Amino acid sequence: MAKKLGKVSLLCDEELALILTKLLDPSDRKSISQVCKQWLRVEGLNRSSIHFLQPDFLRLPALANGCPKLSKVILTGRSSITDQISVSLINLAKNLTYLDLGCCLEVSDKSLEAIGFCSSIRYLSLEWCCKITDIGLGFLANGSCSKTLKTLILAWCEWISDSGVSHLRRMHCLEHLSLANCGRKITDTGGVAISAISTQKKLSLVALVRVTDRTVVTLAEMCINLEVIDLSDCKLTEASIRAFARHKLLQSFVLRFCNVSENDLDHLVSRCRSLKSIVLDSETLNQIRPRLRKRAIKVVTVC
Numbered sequence: 001m002a003k004k005l006g007k008v009s010l011l012c013d014e015e016l017a018l019i020l021t022k023l024l025d026p027s028d029r030k031s032i033s034q035v036c037k038q039w040l041r042v043e044g045l046n047r048s049s050i051h052f053l054q055p056d057f058l059r060l061p062a063l064a065n066g067c068p069k070l071s072k073v074i075l076t077g078r079s080s081i082t083d084q085i086s087v088s089l090i091n092l093a094k095n096l097t098y099l100d101l102g103c104c105l106e107v108s109d110k111s112l113e114a115i116g117f118c119s120s121i122r123y124l125s126l127e128w129c130c131k132i133t134d135i136g137l138g139f140l141a142n143g144s145c146s147k148t149l150k151t152l153i154l155a156w157c158e159w160i161s162d163s164g165v166s167h168l169r170r171m172h173c174l175e176h177l178s179l180a181n182c183g184r185k186i187t188d189t190g191g192v193a194i195s196a197i198s199t200q201k202k203l204s205l206v207a208l209v210r211v212t213d214r215t216v217v218t219l220a221e222m223c224i225n226l227e228v229i230d231l232s233d234c235k236l237t238e239a240s241i242r243a244f245a246r247h248k249l250l251q252s253f254v255l256r257f258c259n260v261s262e263n264d265l266d267h268l269v270s271r272c273r274s275l276k277s278i279v280l281d282s283e284t285l286n287q288i289r290p291r292l293r294k295r296a297i298k299v300v301t302v303c
């Protein structure tokens with residue numbers, strides 16, 4: 001007796017894909033993929049992101065191979081991710097634009113070499129990837145990704161130094177760079193080098209204690225598109241704060257745990273018309289608030 005076919009089985013993959021576009025809830029997409037093999041195949045072919053919560057990371061390359069439209073992968077905190085897995089993923093996911101490898105402690109320069117060849121990636125987080133070195137940054141800066149990467153998070157990568165950071169000036173369209181808490185190997189040599197990235201809009205140099213006024217003054221002069229800068233816990237003087245007084249686009253200046261005075265803040269606020277917020281720690285704000293002018297009080301906030 002011939003097997004009776006359901007009405008859905010008469011639809012082609014393209015028609016099923018159109019139905020999928022109407023499903024915005026991820027749980028609905030998951031449910032429909034479990035109906036039959038055809039729905040599973042179509043859902044995979046049209047999937048654009050994966051957020052792994054289960055430990056079976058060996059399946060990740062196979063999933064990437066079965067999802068040709070995959071563009072976003074979040075693997076934050078998955079310590080089992082190795083270079084072998086990440087390289088396979090990168091090689092198979094040809095449309096990858098967003099990759100979060102934060103706290104993947106086994107990821108090293110070998111993964112960055114593969115990422116360097118990726119010509120579609122726009123967001124890359126390597127926060128707490130403690131095996132990343134200057135060599136890996138060279139792969140990124142000299143590869144195809146240097147022409148597409150807009151966000152690069154390197155916070156807590158303590159093995160990188162001025163040499164590696166200096167490579168980043170070759171990043172042609174980088175808009176957001178975080179070097180927060182990268183340690184004492186980054187000095188004014190690296191800080192001045194990244195001022196050549198004229199496309200920067202957001203920059204974090206938190207706790208780079210060997211970065212001085214020299215770097216900040218150069219950034220204020222060269223990075224004319226900068227909108228947000230975080231210099232929290234840096235050793236700065238009034239020269240760094242006043243350097244942005246004539247900046248045209250700066251909107252947020254984060255200075256938590258920095259040595260700032262009410263005179264410097266008043267000077268900055270009165271001259272930098274684009275400025276919307278100055279973020280301080282609560283202790284500093286409580287000390288200087290009574291002496292701030294009215295306009296500065298409206299701009300200064302606490303975090």
